[in-house]
Amino acid sequence: MQTNKDEQRGPSSIPSAPNSIGRTGSYLGTGLKIKGEITGNEDLRLDSKVEGLVSIGGFRLTLGPSAHITANIVAREAVISGEVTGDISAYDRIEIKKSASVIGDLSTSKITIEEGAYFKGTIDINSNKAQIGTDLDTLLGGNKKTEKN
Secondary structure, eight states: OOOHHHHHHHHHHHHHHHHHHHOOOOEEEEEEEEEEEEEEEEEEEEEEEEEEEOOOOEEEEEEEOOOOEEEEEEEEEEEEEEEESEEEEEEEEEOOOTEEEEESEEEEEEEEOOOEEEEOEEEEOOOOOHHHHHHHHHHHHHHHHHOOO
């Protein structure tokens, strides 16, 4: 017979069990150096050195404080604590922590840059309706041409 005490002790005896059941993800640690392309369909945490492309589409990319990335990044969400040299495109949000250094252009719907973080580049804030932004750019471009004539 299982009592409430047994149920309460069960999950706490294996701390990683709730996370592994709910949302799976991959981890590449500090001892790895990768040259090439990383693609996938799950959340990814990097604490390694990467040169190339990192594309995980509709998932979350977390770069730890020891990550050194020289690559363009494509993800749903990007949380940066390490160093990135390259463009980041995250259609949901980009979060740059105070320990981070980012050199490149950002494209996202929401952005947070903590005080103390280093950022050099441009930021393009998109709404979920990208076509509206494109139409607005076209309209503004048309007005600029009219003003020049």
